[in-house]
Amino acid sequence: MKTLGFIFPVPLLTQWLQTLFLASLLLLMPFLPSQGQTLQWTEVVPGVWKAVAGQPDDYDLLKAAGVRPNQEALAKMAKADFPLPKNQIVAEVKNGQTSLRFPLQVGEQVYGFGLNFKTVHQRGRVLQLHVDHYGKEDNGRTHAPVPFYVSGNGYGVFINSARYINVWAGTGIRKDSPVPPKIQDRNTDKNWSARPYSDAVEMLIPAGGTEIYVFAGPTPLDAVRRYNLFNGGGCLPPRWGLGFVHRTPLTFNSSQVLAEADEFRKRGFPLDVIGLEPGWQSKSYPCTFAWDPVRFPQPAAFVKQLTDQHIRVNLWTNPYVSPESPVYADVLPYSGSHTVWNGIVPDLTLPQVVQAVSAHFQKNHLDVGVSGYKIDECDGYDHYLWPDVATFPSGISASQMRQTYGLLLQKETTDWFRNRNQRTYGLIRASNGGASAYPYVLYNDSYSHEDFITALCNSSFSGILWTPEVRGSKTAEEWLRRMQSVCFSPMAMLNAWASGTKPWSFPEVEKQVKEIAQLRMQLMPYFYTEFARYHFEGTPPFRSMNLEAGFNTEARLEVQSASLNDNPYTEAVLKEVKDQYMAGEFLLVAPLFAGQTSRRVILPRGKWYDFYTGAFAGEGEVVTVTPGLDKIPVFVKDGGIIPMMEARLHAPEPGEKVNLQVRHYGQKTSSYLLYDDDGETFNYEKGQYAWRELKVARQKDGKLMGSAAKVEKGKPNTINAITWKFMTNP
């Protein structure tokens, strides 16, 4: 690993001058002229304020998600003042539409707006937040277009509306702006900009009003934490959810699936969940939700056989009901005007339809031991989804239904499991604001490894989880690179429904693929703890670098196009970092993509160490690494404590104890709270959990020593012996 000795470049002088110029203007003109109303803000929980513009819809994102704030955890967070100048937040309701304006400071960056695939920096972007498949462009149409943004200055803004929201995130310029951009002559001025400076985020909501929430910091991560805790805290998956997930081909029958599970075991490849694809249903697209009697003649026995082997079964479905489904007749009166792939569309806001569907699903799936669902195609794509002219019996509009269908599906299915005091962990293709607490991971049909990593970064701003799933690959190199990054994500999944690829399909890298899957298993205690922090503290387990203290992006201008023939408005963009991310408290992951043999990694302030060797890697600098094909570059923060268990094929079952090896990196003394509970139920909500301190102190001889707090009586404990390994100073 070669270290380049340069420090972050300071912003260019001209940028500083511009900043000073604009900042002085700000001082001279402290108040934005207000058109429209300023808002009345109420602190609904500590550090979270609400305002109401106009007359909001009866139906909104938080209602659809059924959000219950975690008051207790929010109360524990630091008190904070309202983070924005209130008089600069302006709302105007006119002709049934609501306009909003929020101020931006010079140099302020904004993040979020849901699951974007290309960009992390959102200032300067124009979006219509609209649930949709991802069409290879970040325009707001995405699987989870969450109307929540986080400012680099340390606060968050959430619009609680289930409408398509238009966002101008720092592009519109009012003629009465107190911070007007400089006028330049394009004829003669080479510095003329196609995108003059804008001092506001503006939004348009096609409704007569909306609720608005503001979340305090002081850091961007704190704002995200408050948002997640307001949504009830992040989800805590069952332990097995963090193991390896494999989805079998479309029309595999029960024997084939069982044989596949056997093959995993024989090869010593970890496997916690097997996902069945549409072929488990008697018919699909539209769906019957009924087991196919030929391919799966004995569902209960089949599921039991796998569960006995510590392998959970997950079922694919989409929500569109076939006339041949047993639930069709009950759903029909409560379905929308239009069909999707010839299936009727349940109005999931109606209790009647939820009840009708629920009975069938619980009896035929949950009762026989199914662990969860992969809920497909609830995001849309205009060519197959119900059009916006569709009507639903509840009176909820087609667009509101589209914005919330993923939320409703998550809520409905999670409730089924919750009612059995059983955790689930599944896949969903649509989500929105208010979803933090739902145990669902987003995925999609696009397949750019680079985009997948950007999405993983962005998911952390919006209370959603994302998996950069592996499906197939053209080369062994690509295969291994994808496997490496998916093992550092919320769900380590091989989704081989179409390709039928196995983890060992590329023999030249079979060993390495197995190693990375085993590493995933070894890291389970660490990742499980980090998910517990997501739940109890709101901290996303996989995070953008922009949420990391001590991180600064390089302010480097890149010219996009130099040809006036091709694009006459040549634009410069600020470089953003979207190809590395934090995995939990201590790990920094920097994936390589097929074709790369080396890459640059930005190490934030403080010392960083190589995960595999413990060697010093750098300190607040950009390093270039050449890790070889076998390894995904992972760095550990100074003082990092990583609890690891042995490489197993399956997650520990409730009551089962494991031995821990706790690694420590670097020079710092430190401590880490290891989370523990039964791993399967919601009993942690009743206090049945433990945070056990793992502590590294310096002895009199100067050597580091690790110790674990005693297990509290009556508290869950799944740990047997603990050994310590000092990676940097053995």
Next chain:
Amino acid sequence: MKTLGFIFPVPLLTQWLQTLFLASLLLLMPFLPSQGQTLQWTEVVPGVWKAVAGQPDDYDLLKAAGVRPNQEALAKMAKADFPLPKNQIVAEVKNGQTSLRFPLQVGEQVYGFGLNFKTVHQRGRVLQLHVDHYGKEDNGRTHAPVPFYVSGNGYGVFINSARYINVWAGTGIRKDSPVPPKIQDRNTDKNWSARPYSDAVEMLIPAGGTEIYVFAGPTPLDAVRRYNLFNGGGCLPPRWGLGFVHRTPLTFNSSQVLAEADEFRKRGFPLDVIGLEPGWQSKSYPCTFAWDPVRFPQPAAFVKQLTDQHIRVNLWTNPYVSPESPVYADVLPYSGSHTVWNGIVPDLTLPQVVQAVSAHFQKNHLDVGVSGYKIDECDGYDHYLWPDVATFPSGISASQMRQTYGLLLQKETTDWFRNRNQRTYGLIRASNGGASAYPYVLYNDSYSHEDFITALCNSSFSGILWTPEVRGSKTAEEWLRRMQSVCFSPMAMLNAWASGTKPWSFPEVEKQVKEIAQLRMQLMPYFYTEFARYHFEGTPPFRSMNLEAGFNTEARLEVQSASLNDNPYTEAVLKEVKDQYMAGEFLLVAPLFAGQTSRRVILPRGKWYDFYTGAFAGEGEVVTVTPGLDKIPVFVKDGGIIPMMEARLHAPEPGEKVNLQVRHYGQKTSSYLLYDDDGETFNYEKGQYAWRELKVARQKDGKLMGSAAKVEKGKPNTINAITWKFMTNP
């Protein structure tokens, strides 16, 4: 030229069977169940019906365009019945939104919806009609998103709303559809379709109502003609507008422009219009609209010097007003809340602002002899245009203003010239429904030659004109191929503002470029007549093959993607023809693109002849042509009569007479009405025009002979001698 002897393939048997199956269902269930209201239709002019759904906006496309139907011409068209089953057209107004539904028959194709660049067939597409730059995808966001569609079954539908209109053109499927698609099991059925059959065009208008117009056929071309005549008839440019147009580099000064004109003359290269780019203004982006005192110290003398050489001057501008503009103070109180590139945005619906701007423009531009404008950047691109939260003093919403800004600019500027009884012909980057009569040609910043030809085809469905302008080229081959097609378009333009390329910049093809520009000049009597037919009969001068009688597209299914990993919903699309088009009554143009040495050409029913040689080329078949680099393939319909003048450098001035050579192709006796007027004024509106018959009859000896009707006394005549040339049977 090699002729392949195959005829159009008949549709596949399975398609026929499906068609029969669906058709039989149609017979069994004649009525669509109606949700919402059916409409009251009034025949407002013969063959044109209007209905009103809900409470339409006060402001709409036809009002913005100031449309005055050509009642007289419409009355001349064949009487027709209402072309659709009225009870199957359904409107519903709910929560301030209007839903519309129009029936589609099995096998019916729809065309139009404005300036699309990728597709001609619109059935199966989902669009939001939204004025915007073209973002390399046909999604409704385009420079002219005209809410008018033409059915292959011979009728048209126009929505007179200045809102963003969502269109599902045959994708949505109601669960109560009388023609439901067949339900298939994706698990087992290889023919499962990701896009099941839909029997309706559905639309959503975010307003409490709208006017709807239906135009009768019987042919698709007739429906287009009625639409254009309803808009006042197509525009008739001045004669010089059909000559060669050249735009000089950004900051050329008057001496450089004059030198450039000299160079054209010296090289014998045609030139009718010189366009000045932003540098003629003292400052631009934002604009002053004032001549730069250094680059253009004597505007009047400069313009006169060019006009005396028979070269007109066209001025670039965009509408955004600089604080340094002489009109700024007058416009300021009547401008929108937001700026565009630091310029204020005039509210062009207000008479005060029109008057303020008008005085300056007339005095400083029209009075000194400027012939017209190129009005840039009125289309948008969300990153620089006013956002939809902007407000305007008239109360017109930001989105309505965006939908109509191009219309308002066309109307305002055309009126200035009309008031002087002077025709203009310019460029505009945004348009919409109702614009047929405006003498403006659309252009844009994208630069795909293929897309440009598709746009030319599509322009004919929507009452708009499009130029596949030439800007620069990577190779001499591309240069020549682009020059060849632009010379068969509404405006033969070299737009070299950025590249500074000259027609002779590629010496290896200079001769050929000159020849094609000369051919353009020779064809001026023909093209001018065809534009007169656009005005008097509504027939677009450059047309999609789908408007040509005897043309059928090949019904061939092409699979877009074969990899389920890349796209799990593999879709088949019907091949469409978008790379050849009709130029006037008789010519079929089939451009080649760089890299091609041969291409397939679909010749409609009837005999076709090679334009250059008169040789028989084919008859209702697909031929493959290898024309060499020098020639663009052009074919002439049997009996084609093409009036041509000598190759000149400039269009004839009023009062000037030219000699004609009239070509005849093929075997058929035929006749053609040659149009004539003064070429510059609106006196044709007062009857000062002539249609002179050119006739080819067979003599007793079997030979063809041509004759021209006598010039009627008191009627305009710009023709001196006429000679005939029989290309096929000399």
